[in-house]
């Protein structure tokens with residue numbers, strides 16, 4: 390009864406808050422007009438109104454999250470719990486990629502702009518450069534100032550919420566997918582036997598440690614030595630990849646590597662780039678001399694972020710590729726791919742600057758081919774003739790059915806994962822390719838090898854499939 394009452398109250402608050410956003414919007418529009426007309430005190434009121442808007446929007450988020458928590462408590466232990474988690478996953482994931490695209494899109498665009506600026510022909514003294522572009526049926530002309538314009542315009546667009554919301558939604562996704570079900574999704578007892586709470590603590594703590602190390606490195610004299618900074622930074626990142634692979638299950642290890650880089654990117658925006666820009670705007674408004682170092686620092690962090698994008702994108706899709714995270718040296722595969730795709734980004738950046746490099750792209754491709762080579766399946770051993778279905782079926786009954794049946798006996802899965810069951814011979818035959826992929830090639834099934842399948846059993850399954858997956 391209590392949850393239902395809570396839900397009703399929260400819904401009422403939510404409706405009120407939404408109505409308030411409309412009200413605040415109209416009032417703010419009036420103040421905007423007054424400010425435009427130069428009325429006294431209008432600017433202060435306008436700012437006050439923006440603050441109220443932020444407050445109302447944050448309240449909406451808080452109330453919505455509370456509602457989800459109440460619903461979760463109501464559905465916990467029922468057959469709808471899994472369904473709720475699935476929809477949370479859908480919604481949060483969709484938000485995450487949407488914000489992420491906006492953020493990475495802006496990153497690509499501005500780094501492109503910076504690289505492609507015309508800095509020589511017909512450039513006014515106060516400008517760093519300009520660029521003509523055509524897009525969506527319109528001509529655009531952009532100018533970049535060397536430091537700042539004489540007068541800071543009233544309407545200055547800031548790019549920051551893309552970054553903040555990408556990080557926030559990513560963090561929520563980490564909870565929905567990995568932390569809520571940490572004993573199955575985060576921890577692998579064969580890797581390290583720790584409690585779910587310890588695992589979550591290590592995961593979240595590692596992001597903070599990574600930021601402190603990276604930020605320290607950026608403030609050290611090393612930052613002036615571009616190449617050494619890159620090499621040492623990369624080695625440290627590889628260290629993290631290795632560390633994660635020794636603590637978490639292989640999928641979670643990959644995701645944590647991406648989340649670690651993503652957190653550094655968001656922290657760069659939050660604690661370096663935006664504060665530097667605020668200081669620049671403030672100084673320009675007050676007519677004080679600008680410290681060009683501020684802009685340079687911000688620009689450098691922004692460039693680092695740009696190089697992190699492709700590795701992070703790879704991690705985001707890596708979950709679909711068990712041959713990568715399922716490899717015995719999964720951390721090394723991740724390191725090699727990170728290097729390769731960052732190299733590709735470097736090539737693109739050089740190209741935009743008009744400095745076509747002969748070797749960056751080929752080397753990057755070679756590195757990526759190296760990863761493909763490393764993850765190739767081993768040459769299989771010889772098979773005895775005619776492995777019978779009975780043999781294979783016995784293995785599957787023993788090693789898979791605890792999860793993959795309509796009524797799993799596993800302590801974590803109460804419904805068959807991905808809806809996959811192996812209760813009839815037909816089901817097994819139908820899924821033979823996937824079984825080959827997950828059980829034989831990448832060895833990512835049984836999950837965390839919870840049911841202790843042996844290599845011999847994996848070989849038998851392979852031989853049976855290779856011999857045509859007969860039901861005899």
Ligand code: HEC
Pocket residue numbers: 785788789790791792793799802806807809820823824827828834835836839840842
């Ligand atoms: C401890 C529980 C557990 C056991 C035991 C287990 N699985 Fe899974 N399986 C899962 C989970 C969870 C997923 C979904 C997540 C994933 O794809 O990793 C899954 C997914 C799969 C998939 C991918 C399905 C898809 O839609 O792509 C295949 C194939 C598979 N399992 C085969 C097997 C086989 C064969 C065995 C026995 C040798 C087995 N599993 C044992 C938990 C288990």
